Amino acid sequence: MYYWHKETYQSLRQDGARLAHAIVLQAPEGTGVFEFSLSWAQALLCESLAADGEACGTCSACNWFVSGNHPDFRLVQPDSHIKEAESAEDGPPLTAREKEKKSDQIRIDQIRELQSFLNVGTHRAGRRVVVVHPCDAMNTATQNALLKNLEEPAAGTVFLLATSRAHRLLPTVRSRCQTVSLPPPQPGESLRWLQEQSVEYPEALLAMAGGAPLLAASLADRAAFLHQLADQLASPRMDALAVAAMCQKSTPVEVVTALYRWCYDLLSCNLTGEVRYHTVMVPKVQALAEKCSPRLVAGYLRRLASERGLAEHPLNPRLFMEDLLFGYVAMIEGKPANAGNGLS
Numbered sequence: 296m297y298y299w300h301k302e303t304y305q306s307l308r309q310d311g312a313r314l315a316h317a318i319v320l321q322a323p324e325g326t327g328v329f330e331f332s333l334s335w336a337q338a339l340l341c342e343s344l345a346a347d348g349e350a351c352g353t354c355s356a357c358n359w360f361v362s363g364n365h366p367d368f369r370l371v372q373p374d375s376h377i378k379e380a381e382s383a384e385d386g387p388p389l390t391a392r393e394k395e396k397k398s399d400q401i402r403i404d405q406i407r408e409l410q411s412f413l414n415v416g417t418h419r420a421g422r423r424v425v426v427v428h429p430c431d432a433m434n435t436a437t438q439n440a441l442l443k444n445l446e447e448p449a450a451g452t453v454f455l456l457a458t459s460r461a462h463r464l465l466p467t468v469r470s471r472c473q474t475v476s477l478p479p480p481q482p483g484e485s486l487r488w489l490q491e492q493s494v495e496y497p498e499a500l501l502a503m504a505g506g507a508p509l510l511a512a513s514l515a516d517r518a519a520f521l522h523q524l525a526d527q528l529a530s531p532r533m534d535a536l537a538v539a540a541m542c543q544k545s546t547p548v549e550v551v552t553a554l555y556r557w558c559y560d561l562l563s564c565n566l567t568g569e570v571r572y573h574t575v576m577v578p579k580v581q582a583l584a585e586k587c588s589p590r591l592v593a594g595y596l597r598r599l600a601s602e603r604g605l606a607e608h609p610l611n612p613r614l615f616m617e618d619l620l621f622g623y624v625a626m627i628e629g630k631p632a633n634a635g636n637g638l639s
């Protein structure tokens with residue numbers, strides 16, 4: 296369990312019997328809400344808890360849990376998440392394009408399949424745990440299917456619904472659950488953790504990840520690309536098509552996020568002199584920020600925010616990125632942000 300979650304975990308343990316049978320666990324993205332839900336699930340099933348109340352890691356229940364075979368545990372997650380985990384063990388990593396084909400939504404039959412699990416008796420200590428992550432990746436019908444399980448809880452069953460976007464849950468689902476907010480780590484804690492993972496340039500990555508340590512660690516692989524992209528964005532004479540070609544192995548979500556952070560820094564630098572994400576290239580941010588109209592940058596940021604959802608499933612990823620990058624060039628040249636080709 297991450298050290299920034301330990302205090303919350305201890306207070307949850309003290310609440311013990313007063314805890315609801317369904318709990319929404321929410322935390323800022325990239326700070327480990329999923330890992331917390333798994334640690335808690337393992338502790339709920341552990342048959343020989345350690346002195347600090349965490350799972351012992353050595354009993355048979357823990358061994359089954361870690362190997363993914365505990366009979367009283369179910370993890371419900373989108374196919375895209377499952378494939379990622381499997382490919383890490385079984386073969387070469389999937390390309391961005393292959394990943395896009397997998398659904399990032401939890402399917403309704405995944406929730407319906409829980410029914411048989413919930414209806415048979417438990418195999419071990421009488422407890423049963425279901426982790427749903429990210430629980431916001433369910434459409435209305437799927438959430439309603441889950442609701443049925445939450446309304447008639449089988450004895451000893453605990454649902455842990457992990458998310459960074461609890462607002463996407465239906466009010467009816469939220470009202471059946473207790474909500475627990477996990478605190479984000481302190482900057483010192485995040486830095487210490489990244490150093491323990493032997494991540495290079497931890498300060499710069501942490502700044503780029505908005506202070507979220509797990510996100511920073513995942514950016515480590517992508518750091519070279521993101522730095523190259525920021526370098527291109529910093530150029531007052533950027534070639535949108537060349538940059539779109541450079542982004543071909545990336546996902547539209549990654550590019551939209553990178554553009555958003557870059558433009559956020561441009562606006563912030565322009566208005567307050569502060570740079571939040573690109574702390575290793577402040578002079579370049581300042582130079583471009585001086586040339587840009589804050590009104591146009593703000594307009595472009597609004598466009599990025601509204602296209603963030605579209606970026607998950609663009610009809611044509613290449614065209615989508617080209618359109619965004621043409622919009623970016625128009626913005627730095629002082630034209631309105633929606634002067635692209637009108638696709639947005």
Ligand SMILES: [Zn+2]
Pocket residue numbers: 341342343344350351352353354355356357
């Ligand atoms: Zn154990």
